[in-house]
Amino acid sequence: MKKAFTLIEIVIVLVVISILMTATMKFGSNRIDDLKSQSLKEQFVWYYNDLYRQNLMSSFRDETKYQNLILTFQTGTWYRTDVTPPVIDPKLTDVMFTGLALDAHPFPSIDITLVPYILWCTIASASTTWSLFSFQLYIPKNGKQYCFEIKSETCKLVEIRCN
Secondary structure (H helix, E strand, O other), X not given: OOOOOXXXXXXXHHHHHHHHHHHHHHHHHHHHHHHHHHHHHHHHHHHHHHHHHHHHHOOEEOOEEOOOEEEEEEOOXXXXXXXXXXXXXXXXXXXXXXXXXXXXXXXXXXXXXXXXXXXXXXXXXXXXXXXXXXXXXXXXXXXXXXXXXEEOOOOOEEEEOOO
């Protein structure tokens, strides 16, 4: 007598495998979205830190001399306004800026002015300078958000816990 699997046993094994694959694929796609969000956040942090570091060492950016490097944060986007026309880095088009606040007061637009070779920066809105700027980096594709702050005495980008 031959020993073999019955059709019912094979179908049961295939059903179990398909259930496991479906669960794994769902978990995997969520993880991929999380990694994409993390990557966008890291690109922004790298870009800001690159601007800050280069400003400490030089008064040139993209082969152009500047006196002040002005970064404008607006609800929804950010610009480098030291060039004409103002530019948005194409790598950062999938992020939005929300919750812009100066010393805990909400503002729609905030300028950070970096002066070459100087550690501190000027944080201003409506011709008033401030000591602390906080904002949220929002990823619309999956609703992830990351919170940051910048203090005028160091001008370093620091990730903070979102409320």
